[in-house]
Amino acid sequence: MEIFHAIILAIIEGLTEFLPVSSTGHMIIGSSLMGIASDPFTKMFTVAIQFGAILSVIVLYWKRFFQTIDFYVKLFVAFLPAAIIGYWFNGYIDQLLERVDIVAYMLIAGGVIFLFIDKIFEENEKKEKSINHFMAIRIGFFQVIAMLPGVSRSAATIIGGLSQGLNKKTAAEFSFFLAVPTMFAATLYKMYKYFDSGATFGSSEITLLVIGNVVAFVVALLAIRSFISFLTKHGFKVFGYYRIILGVILLILLYSGVELSIV
Incomplete structure (x- = not known):
């Protein structure tokens, strides 16, 4: 991996991690087109840079993180x-993570749902509702769905929030907050697995x-700010069309014989 590759992948991560469009699908396309998808360091890198995205949430919403227990x-x-x-189910999930076709189908399925989600939860926007503990754990079960590659953690948790009567802004913000422990745990686990395999890296890898x-x-700072504003004004439909197009592109590449790899 070169510095150019690292910057491109980091831009993709920052743009897509908190949007309901599946960062996994974008990483597959980006890393595969650059010819670095099968590199073990690339696979670890794409997870490790989630730490930067996590920090953007903490910086933007730092007051929330210094409130009540x-x-x-x-x-x-x-x-x-x-x-x-x-x-x-770690072993089974790892098997699914090797399936690029599942990513594509989940992108399309989620996209179709997003075409109708604004209408389904239209009444939520007329009220302000805060999150309680029972609602939080229900949203947590929606996050489990995102273990299917291509679903998008952000998409699953936002829909989970909407299903609990939250408006789009509140659901999206809780999705951001929930990303902090989830992505931090995923980053630690991926780095542990990387070093446990006997891999090491030097100064150039640290620089990357x-x-x-x-x-x-x-990039995540800018993406989060823009997403909240766009979501409250325009809703989810555009993300639905985008997911469907991206899923179709993945399927075309996959069945055309282009070598794609889950990062």
Whole structure:
């Protein structure tokens, strides 16, 4: 991996991690087109730079992270379903993560749902509702669905929030907050697996990780701000069309014989 590759992947991560469009699908296309998808360091890198994206949430919403303990309790109970089920079914999930076709089909299926989601939860926008502990754990179970590659963690948790009567803004913000423990755990696990396999890296790899995290941090800051504004004004339909187009592109590439690899 070169610095150019690291910057491109970090931009993709920052743009797509918090949008309901599946960062996995974008990483597959980006890394495969650059010819680095099968590199073990690339696979670790694409997860490790989530740390920069996590920091963007903390910086943007730092006041929320210095409020009551109850805020952290809600995040903890929402995080638990994915942590427990992910641990129990880790082997099966890893097998799914090798299936590019599943990513494509999940992108399309989620896109179709997004075409109708604004209408389904139209009444939510007329009221302001706060999150309680029972709602938090239910949203956490929606996050479990995102273990299917291509679903999008952001998409699953936002829909989970809408299903609990939250408006789009509140559902999206809780999705951002829930990303912090979830992505932090995923980053630690991926790096552990990388080093446990006997892999090491030197100063050049450290440089790539630093650049990647800085770029992902800056881009994610801009993406989160823009997403909230766009979502409240225009809803989910455009993301639905985008997911369907991206899924179709993946299927065309896959069945045309282009070598694609899950990062």
